[in-house]
Amino acid sequence: MERCQQCGSEIERAALFCSQCGSPLRNGSAGSSSAEAPTTAAVTAAEAPAYPSPRKPSSFRPASHPSRDEGRFTPGMLIAERYRIISLLGRGGMGEVFRADDLTLGQPVALKFLPESMIDELRLERFRNEVRIARRISHPNVCRVYDIGETGNHVFLSMEYVDGEDLSSLLRRMGRLPRDKALEIARKMCAGLAAAHDTGVLHRDLKPSNIMLDARGEVRIMDFGLAGLAHEIKDVRSGTPAYMAPEQLVGKEVTVRSDIYALGLVLYELFSGKPAFAGKAHDEFMRVRRERPPHRPSKLIHDLDPAVEMVILRCLEEEPDNRPSSALIASAALPGGEYLIAIYRPDDYDPSLETEAMDRDIDVLNDEMVAAGARMFVAGLSPAGSARSLRPQPDGTLLVTDGPYSETREHMLGFWVLKAADLNEALAWGRKAAIACRAPVEVRPFHS
Numbered sequence: 001m002e003r004c005q006q007c008g009s010e011i012e013r014a015a016l017f018c019s020q021c022g023s024p025l026r027n028g029s030a031g032s033s034s035a036e037a038p039t040t041a042a043v044t045a046a047e048a049p050a051y052p053s054p055r056k057p058s059s060f061r062p063a064s065h066p067s068r069d070e071g072r073f074t075p076g077m078l079i080a081e082r083y084r085i086i087s088l089l090g091r092g093g094m095g096e097v098f099r100a101d102d103l104t105l106g107q108p109v110a111l112k113f114l115p116e117s118m119i120d121e122l123r124l125e126r127f128r129n130e131v132r133i134a135r136r137i138s139h140p141n142v143c144r145v146y147d148i149g150e151t152g153n154h155v156f157l158s159m160e161y162v163d164g165e166d167l168s169s170l171l172r173r174m175g176r177l178p179r180d181k182a183l184e185i186a187r188k189m190c191a192g193l194a195a196a197h198d199t200g201v202l203h204r205d206l207k208p209s210n211i212m213l214d215a216r217g218e219v220r221i222m223d224f225g226l227a228g229l230a231h232e233i234k235d236v237r238s239g240t241p242a243y244m245a246p247e248q249l250v251g252k253e254v255t256v257r258s259d260i261y262a263l264g265l266v267l268y269e270l271f272s273g274k275p276a277f278a279g280k281a282h283d284e285f286m287r288v289r290r291e292r293p294p295h296r297p298s299k300l301i302h303d304l305d306p307a308v309e310m311v312i313l314r315c316l317e318e319e320p321d322n323r324p325s326s327a328l329i330a331s332a333a334l335p336g337g338e339y340l341i342a343i344y345r346p347d348d349y350d351p352s353l354e355t356e357a358m359d360r361d362i363d364v365l366n367d368e369m370v371a372a373g374a375r376m377f378v379a380g381l382s383p384a385g386s387a388r389s390l391r392p393q394p395d396g397t398l399l400v401t402d403g404p405y406s407e408t409r410e411h412m413l414g415f416w417v418l419k420a421a422d423l424n425e426a427l428a429w430g431r432k433a434a435i436a437c438r439a440p441v442e443v444r445p446f447h448s
């Protein structure tokens with residue numbers, strides 16, 4: 001066991017700072033408050049995963065803030081007797097974000113500080129409430145929120161540190177991303193968004209700078225649950241946020257479909273490399289937004305896949321009801337969306353019935369997915385030797401007969417096709433089909 005040179009306390013091997021006195025343990029003398037951020041170069045390979053190497057802050061632009069390079073805290077400072085500041089990661093609408101080490105748990109974290117002007121009891125209570133809700137989301141594509149910290153005049157949020165780059169900076173640097181990479185990012189964004197929506201959390205501030213890609217290319221959606229507060233600040237500082245849905249701009253009810261609109265704007269940029277609405281300054285950008293719908297992205301990018309364009313334009317419909325009802329549907333409608341939505345296995349399923357005939361699918365036609373650009377999707381696997389016709393009945397039951405599928409109008413392309421008004425109905429039919437056929441039924445989007 002090593003000991004801290006400053007106070008003599010025992011220290012963990014992987015620790016960068018002493019958990020007793022907070023002194024840096026590597027790179028120089030303990031207890032020094034050098035402006036040089038302690039680096040992780042001394043950490044061994046085996047310990048590396050807990051301490052990703054420091055990266056260049058992506059949205060931190062020294063040129064525009066020459067006198068404030070380090071933000072309000074300098075590297076090495078100890079915050080709330082627990083967090084050692086490593087470096088400034090960026091500045092956004094809400095305040096500054098720092099990389100820090102959590103000395104108690106020996107983990108890297110990101111700390112987001114609220115502007116001091118925002119700190120009053122009413123707002124703090126709202127902030128705590130939003131964080132309470134955001135902590136319910138657990139998904140690999142959503143940045144984990146850990147806790148709120150309060151010390152002196154500072155209130156901050158601790159969250160997962162993402163060693164990577166935000167999409168806004170990536171797009172500025174690279175322009176349009178290769179199609180497959182863009183599709184992968186789009187799907188992961190949709191998955192994270194859908195998981196949050198399932199938990200009942202809206203984002204309300206989805207935009208490229210709130211999407212991060214880590215060193216392995218994993219996607220994280222940042223700042224869930226913080227939008228309420230962020231908007232309050234932005235309304236004062238920079239007018240109305242550029243990625244808000246039209247109904248949000250006029251103060252109407254914000255729903256899942258408002259996040260879907262913002263998703264459409266992010267997808268637009270992801271696939272075309274350009275924002276949907278041009279305008280150098282924020283006001284100009286907002287004026288263009290008010291005056292016209294976005295240009296079709298295929299006008300900018302001639303080889304854009306029509307299915308991608310369809311998804312984008314559907315997400316950007318003015319009328320919320322005309323947008324895809326969920327991020328999952330938007331994702332399912334993207335090209336190559338072999339997306340397994342659900343699998344049903346009836347209680348009395350007999351695996352001995354499973355033979356090669358199981359590859360016969362029963363598709364459930366989902367008009368909404370079709371409209372969103374997909375040609376459709378999903379279905380069941382029929383047990384051996386028992387090809388059946390499945391017909392939805394007006395009373396909601398499923399009529400199962402032994403006749404050949406050619407008897408049914410719903411038969412198409414060798415699959416059974418059940419028309420469903422929306423994804424929930426498709427899922428319900430999938431469940432019924434599983435019970436009726438006594439076989440597992442998969443529900444998935446299908447692209448012919």
Ligand SMILES: Nc1ncnc2c1ncn2[C@@H]1O[C@H](COP(=O)(O)OP(=O)(O)O)[C@@H](O)[C@H]1O
Nearest residue numbers: 059089090091092093097110160161162166209
């Ligand atoms: N958890 C995090 N891990 C790593 N970097 C982060 C994290 N959160 C934010 N950042 C960086 O700090 C920048 C500013 O963040 P934020 O204050 O949320 O501003 P914005 O309004 O641009 O979202 C982001 O663009 C990102 O580059």
Ligand SMILES: [Mg+2]
Nearest residue numbers: 209210222223
């Ligand atoms: Mg952010």
